[in-house]
Amino acid sequence: MLPPQSLPTAVSPTLLLAPAVDVFARRAARFRSLAAQHSQGLWLNWLAALSEAQQSLAATPAILAVSTQTDLLAAAPAAVEQLRQLFNANAYGMDGFAVALDESLVLDQARSVVQMAAGSQLLAAAERSHFLIVAAMQVLWAQAARLRVQQPQPAQSEAHEACPCCGSAALGSIIMAGEGKAGLRYLECSLCATRWNAVRARCTLCTQGEVVQYLALEGAHAAVQAETCDCCQGYIKTFMQTKDIAVEPAADDLASLALDVLVGEQGFARGAPNLFLCEAEAA
Known part of the structure; x- marks a missing residue:
């Protein structure tokens, strides 16, 4: 189990990040x-x-x-x-x-x-x-x-469990690095790759905060963690740019299926789809 995560101090973060052209x-x-x-x-x-x-x-x-x-x-x-x-x-x-x-x-x-x-x-x-x-x-x-x-967005918005652009579920979350976004968490859409800001240390599946814990594979995929929730018994993966600036949620998710096995053995169910992931590969 990983130690508690420090929270970002940024105020009024950008709510939506469009998928990059590349x-x-x-x-x-x-x-x-x-x-x-x-x-x-x-x-x-x-x-x-x-x-x-x-x-x-x-x-x-x-x-x-x-x-x-x-x-x-x-x-x-x-x-x-x-x-x-x-x-x-x-x-x-x-x-x-x-x-x-x-x-x-x-x-x-x-x-x-x-x-x-x-x-x-x-x-x-x-x-x-x-x-x-x-x-x-x-x-x-x-x-x-x-x-x-690119259209005007509201200055503030309620938390979104699904993608604000297309309504799809998040593939996982990414903790950003770099000036202006360091420490901020964004969920990434499994379909359109839009990212939207989400509060850290809170389950994005059931919105509970006090029961979130993090699991990771020892000695491998240091930038990939499973955010587990004791309340809903679900998990999503969190991808840490602070540990690897090149981490890419869709790719790193499929390259870290051993973590899914580990977390599943702990009794947690995957709560985020990867549209290229098959049941046999997740087992």
């Missing part, structure tokens, strides 16, 4: 760095190639023109097909996506991805088509989130 490129670089000495290095490198394809897709005119949720769903089939082609062209010899998907299937699965992102359930089966659709939807929703965060 969010998928950063994620890809982190996947590759983590893969170098990881037992699941092939899988992490596959995800890195997919993230690189996401970054390429994000820069296309069709994606940059999308701004509403209606547009997002309508754009899903074309985005999935374009992402498939981008991945297959840049997968560095890895297994790609061989078959184009039927448009009606894409729309049905795209809707299910949005519903899954709003909850905490894990992907039941590691079908490659689902990974492709998840990746495309993340690109679409991130673009819409950037446009929304």
Whole structure:
């Protein structure tokens, strides 16, 4: 168990942080760095190639023109097909996506991805088509989130348990480093990668504060901790930039599944979805 965390002293922090324009490129670089000495290095490198394809897709005119949720769903089939082609062209010899998907299937699965992102359930089966659709939807929703965060925001807002931009559940939280944000905690959306400010030392699953504790793997993944709650018996992961400035929630989450096993053995249930995480991998 980790010692108590010190709280930040910053006043009036920025409430919302839009997903960075290069969010998928950063994620890809982190996947590759983590893969170098990881037992699941092939899988992490596959995800890195997919993230690189996401970054390429994000820069296309069709994606940059999308701004509403209606547009997002309508754009899903074309985005999935374009992402498939981008991945297959840049997968560095890895297994790609061989078959184009039927448009009606894409729309049905795209809707299910949005519903899954709003909850905490894990992907039941590691079908490659689902990974492709998840990746495309993340690109679409991130673009819409950037446009929304650019709009005027209230000076103060109530605490959000779900993403203020798209309503999805948080993947986890990140403790920031750097001037102006040092020590602040932000939750990161599992779908659009928006970050929103959250009070530290309080369970984000049930809002209780006095029962939060932190668990970590000894000697590995020092920047990744599990924030557990004795009240609801749930946990989310916290990613510490103060311990590793390059930590990236989506990538570091999938590279630290051994922590999920440890925390599960302590009787806590995962309360935050990663849309690339399957039940078999979390077990």
